[in-house]
Amino acid sequence: MIKDISTCACINDLALRAKSRLPRFVWNQLEGAAGEGGGACRNEDAFGKILFRAHRLAGPLHATSVEMFGRTYDQPFGIAPMSLADTVWRGTDRAMADLAASCNIPLVLSTGSSSTIERMAQIARDRLWFQIYLRASKTATLDLLNRAWKAGITVLVFTVDYTGEHRWNATLRATDSRWALRTTYRLLDASRRFSWALQRIINGPVRRANLVSYDQASSANFPESGSNEGLTWEDLHFIRNCWRGKLVIKGLMLPDDAHRAISEGVDGIWISNHGGRHLESLPATIHVVGAIREKLGPATPIILDSGIRNGESVLKALALGANMTFIGRPFLYGAGAFGPHGVQHAYNILASEVRIGLKQLGCGTPQDLGRQSIAEVTP
Numbered sequence: 001m002i003k004d005i006s007t008c009a010c011i012n013d014l015a016l017r018a019k020s021r022l023p024r025f026v027w028n029q030l031e032g033a034a035g036e037g038g039g040a041c042r043n044e045d046a047f048g049k050i051l052f053r054a055h056r057l058a059g060p061l062h063a064t065s066v067e068m069f070g071r072t073y074d075q076p077f078g079i080a081p082m083s084l085a086d087t088v089w090r091g092t093d094r095a096m097a098d099l100a101a102s103c104n105i106p107l108v109l110s111t112g113s114s115s116t117i118e119r120m121a122q123i124a125r126d127r128l129w130f131q132i133y134l135r136a137s138k139t140a141t142l143d144l145l146n147r148a149w150k151a152g153i154t155v156l157v158f159t160v161d162y163t164g165e166h167r168w169n170a171t172l173r174a175t176d177s178r179w180a181l182r183t184t185y186r187l188l189d190a191s192r193r194f195s196w197a198l199q200r201i202i203n204g205p206v207r208r209a210n211l212v213s214y215d216q217a218s219s220a221n222f223p224e225s226g227s228n229e230g231l232t233w234e235d236l237h238f239i240r241n242c243w244r245g246k247l248v249i250k251g252l253m254l255p256d257d258a259h260r261a262i263s264e265g266v267d268g269i270w271i272s273n274h275g276g277r278h279l280e281s282l283p284a285t286i287h288v289v290g291a292i293r294e295k296l297g298p299a300t301p302i303i304l305d306s307g308i309r310n311g312e313s314v315l316k317a318l319a320l321g322a323n324m325t326f327i328g329r330p331f332l333y334g335a336g337a338f339g340p341h342g343v344q345h346a347y348n349i350l351a352s353e354v355r356i357g358l359k360q361l362g363c364g365t366p367q368d369l370g371r372q373s374i375a376e377v378t379p
Ligand SMILES: Cc1cc2nc3c(=O)[nH]c(=O)nc-3n(C[C@H](O)[C@H](O)[C@H](O)COP(=O)(O)O)c2cc1C
Pocket: 029, 030, 031, 043, 080, 081, 082, 083, 110, 111, 112, 131, 159, 250, 272, 273, 274, 275, 276, 305, 306, 307, 308, 326, 327, 328, 329, 330
């Protein structure tokens, strides 16, 4: 059993410890994946099958930084939007915002986050981006966008790959439809995870902080409650017209969709299958990035997430066409394993792996990566 944080050598070690410390229903929420989880596994496995070509005698590493929308970040990865992160451990949102500020990486705040836009912007400052799900109420959507802009946020991420429903088999098997039994089971489960239960008792329930003022009743069920369903290109126009900052569309997997989005005024494409959370039989994102880059040409900013569990995977994504990557669950594994310190530890692991990987590949900067850095891509 791993006890000391320094003995957690990789993201998987954090995941194992988080799983042992969290009640099962919290772990299932964090890890949740469509169907039997085949899509989530495929994302990770696909990275593992790609091998590098290491150029030797190529000189020193100068920087790990990348530029995105006119701003330089210290790492080629940021923190993906994750709703209700404080359910995993109280203070996770705060820890992620502190990390973004101190290590100069972007953090995308979810519409359904457990902390408000205003509070998170105070901490993360100009490293904070905002992610929007289209609310059933356009007034609420507009208000959220205004709040983000007023808080100084200039990059908006519009997520289009969630339709309000999913089936996570592991969660369904563990959830009794009878309220009394379900609640008893959860209480028993939580009481066996003493440190988690204690911090929850002290801090009280976690809420979707940005949404409580709009619709108190439905914010508990967000985003199931009538949002983001049946989206069309008209909805993209609506968001584009309401937002004067940079706009990224998150959840695209096809070159034609990406091309159309750019022609409709989007500033960047975020290739994502939501970490395999909503549709099991999608290709791994690393397998579609090459075709999307080819379709869009070299100038369009491309972001990729889903399945990145180490720094080498970050470098593979850049080599195959992404400008930047984002990472989701690993930061929550850190929080589940060690509370807020674990979020920093997840960063430390990833940053160190990125640095070592770039040195090994003979790259002075992440921009030196390219197709020439890859030996083979096995589907
Ligand atoms: C607990 C959790 C909550 C999430 N909530 C959101 C969300 O509110 N909005 C969103 O666009 N994506 C959300 N995502 C998806 C992530 O932004 C990201 O696409 C995904 O986690 C990347 O895969 P990875 O976890 O394998 O890195 C969530 C993911 C997790 C694990």
